[in-house]
Amino acid sequence: MTHHRVWDPFIRVFHWSVVTLFFANAFVVDDDSKLHHYVGYAVAAALVLRLAWGLIGPTYARFAQFAPSPAGVTAQLSDMATGRKRAHLGHTPLGALMIFNLLLSLAGIALTGYLMTTDMFWGVAWPEDLHEALVTWTEISVVLHVVAVIWESRRTGVNLPRAMVTGIKDIPDGLQIEP
Amino acid sequence: MTRHAPYGLMILIAAQLLCAVFFLGDVVADGLEAGWPHFMDWHFGVEALAALALIAGVGFEIRTLMALLRREAHLKEQLGLAAGAFHEIVTQRFADWGLTPSEQDVALFTLKGLAIPEIATLRGSAEGTVKAHLGGIYRKAGVNSRGAFLALFIEDLMTQPADPVPHHPTPVSPTGT
Numbered sequence: 574m575t576h577h578r579v580w581d582p583f584i585r586v587f588h589w590s591v592v593t594l595f596f597a598n599a600f601v602v603d604d605d606s607k608l609h610h611y612v613g614y615a616v617a618a619a620l621v622l623r624l625a626w627g628l629i630g631p632t633y634a635r636f637a638q639f640a641p642s643p644a645g646v647t648a649q650l651s652d653m654a655t656g657r658k659r660a661h662l663g664h665t666p667l668g669a670l671m672i673f674n675l676l677l678s679l680a681g682i683a684l685t686g687y688l689m690t691t692d693m694f695w696g697v698a699w700p701e702d703l704h705e706a707l708v709t710w711t712e713i714s715v716v717l718h719v720v721a722v723i724w725e726s727r728r729t730g731v732n733l734p735r736a737m738v739t740g741i742k743d744i745p746d747g748l749q750i751e752p
Numbered sequence: 753m754t755r756h757a758p759y760g761l762m763i764l765i766a767a768q769l770l771c772a773v774f775f776l777g778d779v780v781a782d783g784l785e786a787g788w789p790h791f792m793d794w795h796f797g798v799e800a801l802a803a804l805a806l807i808a809g810v811g812f813e814i815r816t817l818m819a820l821l822r823r824e825a826h827l828k829e830q831l832g833l834a835a836g837a838f839h840e841i842v843t844q845r846f847a848d849w850g851l852t853p854s855e856q857d858v859a860l861f862t863l864k865g866l867a868i869p870e871i872a873t874l875r876g877s878a879e880g881t882v883k884a885h886l887g888g889i890y891r892k893a894g895v896n897s898r899g900a901f902l903a904l905f906i907e908d909l910m911t912q913p914a915d916p917v918p919h920h921p922t923p924v925s926p927t928g929t
Binding site: 646651655656660 | 757773817818822824825852854856857872875877878
């Protein structure tokens with residue numbers, strides 16, 4: 574078992590605060606309340622910080638480190654097909670696709686939500702429709718993300734949820750390690 | 753290996769998966785709205801069947817993709833017609849015995865003459881796991897040693913030119929590529 578510190582404190586705080594804020598706005602807070610707006614602004618602020626961190630942050634926080642390549646995706650799917658195991662220190666290629674999907678969807682939700690509050694789009698239907706469609710899309714993505722994390726943890730023997738809490742990936746001996 | 757990577761199939765699966773989620777959501781929403789008495793309404797039934805058929809199709813495509821990727825992983829270092837033809841026979845045998853994907857992988861490494869520790873390293877699993885896979889392979893193949901297991905294929909190689917392959921493996925359909 575080897576231990577690798579991969580997720581820095583900012584990444585972890587970002588992850589769990591976005592989880593909390595998204596859940597709050599999607600299921601708890603009244604859609605028409607002022608609080609819904611403030612929670613939305615908080616998500617937008619977190620996304621802007623994450624964007625900056627993805628460019629200047631430590632190795633595993635950078636977008637360039639985990640930008641998925643078609644070859645990487647094929648390799649991960651081939652591992653699944655043959656039952657071979659390899660651990661990735663950062664995001665796996667398929668995981669990275671989901672990260673970009675979630676970041677872009679959340680940015681879309683924040684943007685359309687903001688448009689609804691402007692005079693220009695007040696009472697216009699499409700920002701609201703798009704806002705709701707993106708929320709549904711994100712909810713589906715989140716379910717898929719959680720299922721995939723559990724699946725990959727069981728497949729490779731690396732406890733991924735714990736790594737997002739402690740920041741440390743514990744990789745069993747004998748597993749080939751990819752960056 | 754990127755030379756043959758079935759990106760078309762992957763993109764098709766992703767797109768159809770999205771459609772399946774959309775239609776399934778739509779069917780469920782319709783069903784909830786219609787309530788119990790109208791639940792078995794013909795329109796609803798047709799929609800539900802169509803959604804299920806789509807999901808079955810996606811499932812089939814995923815199996816095909818996995819088989820393709822497995823084949824490519826196995827052929828990776830030995831591209832060529834002869835290797836391909838032998839691989840057909842081998843995969844057909846593996847399928848007949850009902851080997852799991854992991855067992856197929858281990859069986860192929862065994863055919864290539866790799867020892868248990870080497871296979872464990874290549875697959876990133878424990879030696880005990882590989883031994884368990886080998887036990888399953890020998891049991892399903894009806895042999896009790898590595899030598900007997902290898903002999904099954906040597907025999908195939910020696911008799912092959914005389915009579916054609918007993919069962920032709922189903923050709924992989926080039927859906928969407």
